[in-house]
Amino acid sequence: MASGAAAVIAAAVARARRQIEEHFENAAAFDPPHAVGYEPPDQMHERQFELLAGRGILKETIDGRYWLDREAARLERERQAAAAKTVLVIMAIGLVIAAGLSFILLR
Numbered sequence: 001m002a003s004g005a006a007a008v009i010a011a012a013v014a015r016a017r018r019q020i021e022e023h024f025e026n027a028a029a030f031d032p033p034h035a036v037g038y039e040p041p042d043q044m045h046e047r048q049f050e051l052l053a054g055r056g057i058l059k060e061t062i063d064g065r066y067w068l069d070r071e072a073a074r075l076e077r078e079r080q081a082a083a084a085k086t087v088l089v090i091m092a093i094g095l096v097i098a099a100g101l102s103f104i105l106l107r
Helices: 002-026 043-054 070-105
Strands: 058-060 066-068
Touching: 002 043, 002 066, 043 058
Parallel strands: none
Antiparallel strands: 058 066
């Protein structure tokens, strides 16, 4: 049950991030002269907005508008993919070790 709830939360987080990025993409806000405002519609969007700004993916102008740094967003996606791959490799190694131990112990 807990993993189902975690999946629902992860999907909501991903959806909020995607919607925030789409806001800036639709406005073509990719540099300071084209920066736009953003008002998060709810707490989930607000938290993801803060995380994106904190990671340098959304950058603020002097007058409080924001723009999407596409290169920073690409690097973040690559970092997340590498982290996910690392977790999968570690899990696979664990399964191989567990299978090997089972084979040895059950002989």
